[in-house]
Amino acid sequence: MTYLADVAxxxxxxxxxxxxxxxxxxxxxxxxxxxxxxxxxxxxxDAGDNAAYGLLWVAIVFTALLGLARAWVPEQEHGVLxxxxxxxxxxxxxxxxxxxxxLTFLLAAQAVALPAFVLFFxxxxxxxxxxxxxxxxxxxxxxSLMSAMAAAGRAREVLLPLLVLxxxxxxxxxxxxxxxxxxxxxxxxxxLLYDAVFAVLSWASFEYVVTE
Amino acid sequence: xxxxxxxxxxxxRKRALRGVDLAVPRGGFAVITGPxxxxxxxxxxxxxxxxxxxxxxxxxxxxxxxxxxxxHEPLVYRELSAVENLDLFGRLYRxxxxxxxxxxxxxxxxxxxxxxxxxxxxxxxxxxxLALCRTLxxxxxxxxxxEPYSALDAEGxxxxxxxxxxxxxxxxxxxxxxxxxxxxxxxxxxxxxx
Numbered sequence: 001m002t003y004l005a006d007v008a009x010x011x012x013x014x015x016x017x018x019x020x021x022x023x024x025x026x027x028x029x030x031x032x033x034x035x036x037x038x039x040x041x042x043x044x045x046d047a048g049d050n051a052a053y054g055l056l057w058v059a060i061v062f063t064a065l066l067g068l069a070r071a072w073v074p075e076q077e078h079g080v081l082x083x084x085x086x087x088x089x090x091x092x093x094x095x096x097x098x099x100x101x102x103l104t105f106l107l108a109a110q111a112v113a114l115p116a117f118v119l120f121f122x123x124x125x126x127x128x129x130x131x132x133x134x135x136x137x138x139x140x141x142x143x144s145l146m147s148a149m150a151a152a153g154r155a156r157e158v159l160l161p162l163l164v165l166x167x168x169x170x171x172x173x174x175x176x177x178x179x180x181x182x183x184x185x186x187x188x189x190x191x192l193l194y195d196a197v198f199a200v201l202s203w204a205s206f207e208y209v210v211t212e
Numbered sequence: 213x214x215x216x217x218x219x220x221x222x223x224x225r226k227r228a229l230r231g232v233d234l235a236v237p238r239g240g241f242a243v244i245t246g247p248x249x250x251x252x253x254x255x256x257x258x259x260x261x262x263x264x265x266x267x268x269x270x271x272x273x274x275x276x277x278x279x280x281x282x283x284h285e286p287l288v289y290r291e292l293s294a295v296e297n298l299d300l301f302g303r304l305y306r307x308x309x310x311x312x313x314x315x316x317x318x319x320x321x322x323x324x325x326x327x328x329x330x331x332x333x334x335x336x337x338x339x340x341x342l343a344l345c346r347t348l349x350x351x352x353x354x355x356x357x358x359e360p361y362s363a364l365d366a367e368g369x370x371x372x373x374x375x376x377x378x379x380x381x382x383x384x385x386x387x388x389x390x391x392x393x394x395x396x397x398x399x400x401x402x403x404x405x406x
Contacts (some may be wrong), residue, residue, distance in 0.1 A: 078331075079286075080288065082283060083288070083346070086261070086276060086279065
């Protein structure tokens with residue numbers, strides 16, 4: 001219970017910091033909407049459903065990257081990460097709190113982006129939406145860890161996409177597969193497996209990222 | 213409480229701290245001095261466990277939950293208020309009677325009036341006083357303070373003096389400072405880094 005209380009306190013703190021600073025979510029919303037608008041005018045009308053779903057995933061992944069790039073900025077200002085690392089809580093709670101907060105921002109961005117996609121392009125069925133939600137969990141779990149690693153280095157903005165994008169490829173495959181395949185359930189199962197494996201790996205390895 | 217022999221720290225090829233010997237008994241008050249770049253901050257980071265020595269032996273007989281660290285930076289969130297920051301750290305440190313303790317510290321360091329304002333609106337001195345509140349929040353057994361007087365005005369300096377006088381002898385205290393004379397009446401050990 002103490003662990004969950006720590007996670008809740010850390011998540012609440014991130015949401016409060018964002019609510020006050022408004023540094024991340026407005027940028028994510030603006031980016032995902034403008035990307036979909038640009039795609040709407042850029043791709044030919046006869047390009048087909050599959051191309052549209054592909055573009056949706058380009059927008060989702062880069063919107064997530066935008067959020068992840070700013071995920072640890074509040075901790076870098078005033079050196080707060082050292083303060084959190086010194087606290088006697090389980091250090092994985094810091095990662096889980098950050099993952100849940102980033103996931104909240106991504107879901108909020110998608111609450112606007114998915115209706116916009118339906119408006120501009122194609123309808124989305126339940127399997128496609130489930131694919132998006134499962135991929136969100138995976139990208140936030142892995143991305144929060146990679147973002148912490150990148151934040152420790154000097155070239156955070158350059159390093160983060162290099163670390164996250166290769167790991168996000170299976171999520172894109174699973175997400176697009178869930179949207180376009182006849183057997184979308186298989187892709188959902190694949191995404192679920194990815195989430196479970198990478199969430200456990202990220203949870204277990206976070207301590208080694210933030211300590212020597 | 214603290215015993216170090218030949219403690220050295222390197223970052224790549226750069227040596228941040230040359231072999232240091234250090235012994236501070238429980239209840240001792242050690243003052244670390246030295247010019248900029250001599251390794252004072254590095255030594256303090258080793259003491260609190262934020263870094264590991266590259267060479268030598270270092271034993272700090274204090275659990276992570278019993279160490280209070282005042283760093284160069286205040287280690288508080290700019291977008292949160294003083295109360296919100298202390299409440300978060302109080303939860304993570306499992307501070308009993310958290311609200312009472314937070315109220316007492318904010319009153320003691322003259323931040324009560326500004327308790328609900330965002331830290332980003334604070335002056336440097338106020339932020340440093342809040343950092344002191346955070347450091348003392350869980351009533352640590354070992355206090356490690358890096359330049360605690362920096363940015364403090366006369367009132368803040370007097371408040372810190374008073375706090376250190378109260379804690380000296382009851383807690384183990386290690387302070388890195390450019391003003392060793394100020395702490396001379398309290399100090400029981402000293403270490404000069406070159």
